[in-house]
Amino acid sequence: MNAPHPAKVAGIDSTVPSPAHTVAPAAPGASPATAPNATDAAEATAAPGAPCAPGALLQDRLAGWVSDLTTLHELTERLVRTDSLSEGLQEVLRAGAALVGARRGLVVLEPADGLGPHTTVGLGLARADLGHIETVPRSALSYGRILDGLPVGADGIAEPDLLAEKNLDPRHREVAARLGYTASYALPLSTEDTGTTGATGAAGRLGAAVWLYDEPAEPGERQRHLAGRYARYAAQHLARLLEVERTRARMATMAEELLPSRLPRVPGVQLAARHRTGPRGGGDWYDALPLPDAALGLAVGSVTGSGPSAVAAMGRLRASLRAYAVMEGEDPVAVLSDLELLLRLTEPARSATALFGYCEPALRRITLAGAGHSPPLLIGERRTEFVETSVSAPLGMLACWEAPSVEFQAEPGETVLLYTDGLLHRTGAPADRAFARLKSAAAGIPRAERHDPAAVAEHVLRTVLPDGKADADSEEDVVLLAVRFE
Incomplete structure (x- = not known):
């Protein structure tokens, strides 16, 4: 008899390549979200008390790591093929949504040096939807706390059930109900590593990304790890695209003035x-x-x-x-x-x-x-x-x-x-x-x-x-x- 499935967490989207190795099949009707990696799948399907060969367990763990590295490699390859800031932001949203199992999200670009450009890009959100979100007080939003330089955990900010929170801002509750999302997960986009307190260095902060879930959910530990590693790499690429965008704007302004x-x-x-x-x-x-x-x-x-x-x-x-x-x-x-x-x-x-x-x-x-x-x-x-x-x-x-x-x-x-x-x-x-x-x-x-x-x-x-x-x-x-x- 199989062990009970673990609590449901957001799964990796089907657009992300599945592991190359074979894992035990999930129970009928189970979501892929219940087995985000090979190790978890093997442990979840193993019989209670059954002996596990050390070599098989090690092999399964190695296969899971290879799968994770393959996923990150393919997503970063897609990212480096973008040659404009707008394309790069969209690719970050799509890849992040696949990694954390979300359907919608947004990136708020707000460089800490104040030199711009400032923009908000959405995935699965119309311009009017972004406008509604912007009416929520900044301090009540997870990405707003990131942009304001407040301490952020190394694995981002997860809000698994917004509507169940008693202290949720009334305007945020209203907007979430209107747009139909009940959970979120936010990560900083910064070219600097977070320190021991989790605070992001202001000089290297580019902005923040947040993904929205239609139902109460949150990414698992391994998903957060993968999303965090991807976000750190993506920030470096976005910083280069940002500099190109600024150079283009300066050159265009100079030429127009002449x-x-x-x-x-x-x-x-x-x-x-x-x-x-x-x-x-x-x-x-x-x-x-x-x-x-x-x-x-x-x-x-x-x-x-x-x-x-x-x-x-x-x-x-x-x-x-x-x-x-x-x-x-x-x-x-x-x-x-x-x-x-x-x-x-x-x-x-x-x-x-x-x-x-x-x-x-x-x-x-x-x-x-x-x-x-x-x-x-x-x-x-x-x-x-x-x-x-x-x-x-x-x-x-x-x-x-x-x-x-x-x-x-x-x-x-x-x-x-x-x-x-x-x-x-x-x-x-x-x-x-x-x-x-x-x-x-x-x-x-x-x-x-x-x-x-x-x-x-x-x-x-x-x-x-x-x-x-x-x-x-x-x-x-x-x-x-x-x-x-x-």
Whole structure:
């Protein structure tokens, strides 16, 4: 006769690989939660008083440890494949739910250094559900005590039956009843080990994770051990993703500050721009500035390299081009020649591509010169074609740069699209196919969107770079500047 089953605890979800070794079958109708590991299963199914061979018991224990290590290895392998903070948080929730046998949960990211970002991510919880939980006083929540730096046990905070607690906060009781959870288990996410008192070091605290149970339950000792080990490893990976996220935000902010805060309003034309930068920050830029005689200077360009140095070089180059454009903007070749001389003297180890156009809105005419840059695209009802420009070298590549300018005229309602090479490079296709894709995307702009340069730029961006490529992390910056003539 089998021994009575132990008290029910939350079991490991079926998504976690089962042990590779064989254990005695559980009694009919028994939940997998009653045997979270091989050793417990063997002891639970052994006959009372039956002798147990030491070798068999040792082998069974070793098999259980191998199973646990295999589980942790597979879950951490899945975690390290995440390359964004949001994906990492979701994976931590899914893995933790599998380890402790929960169905729902949430992670509250609140770095102790105060530098952010601050966010709450849920598993099986809608945004409204998270909003309800946030109305509960922080001190009444297990993860709130973790975030406030209060002492926490080494194996987390288990609340096996919330509704049975006499001192439960009334608001917490109301929210738990509304959302249908009756138990929880919380763990800190910290890059520092807990001390002897269980308090988590504030400097390394990233946040807290809590999993919710639909029925009274709590994870067993071995489940807590596995979840704790996983959480400690996950915190290290999340810390790296957090630093990447912060770097991306800083680079994006720096780049945006160096680009036009708003485009000018000039009679006769409408302007719109789109800018996408990689996590390290790049050197792609655009500009549009009013010039004397009701003219308009249009520019796009790209500085080699990435990171803060490239962003800073981009800012210096754009500021210099604005000065040259005001002085001699009607001669685009002279503007780029001055820019090339400045780049060669001040930053000899760096090169750049650039395109500058002197636009006369009243005449719908643009005179432009390019230095190693892709040609503009003219988009109209009856034509979609690239503007023929002369072949030229990038700035900083030759001892003396010079190339002839070209002049073209647009029809009313036509849009001139200036862009950087990053738009083509992000496609991953050869140059001829990338250009063909760009032209096809422009030709397919719906008629209702052609009157809006912002809609034109957005359609081209999403069509040339489908399936999220426009917003995905990439070493290539993307800039589009759309100029529609009225």
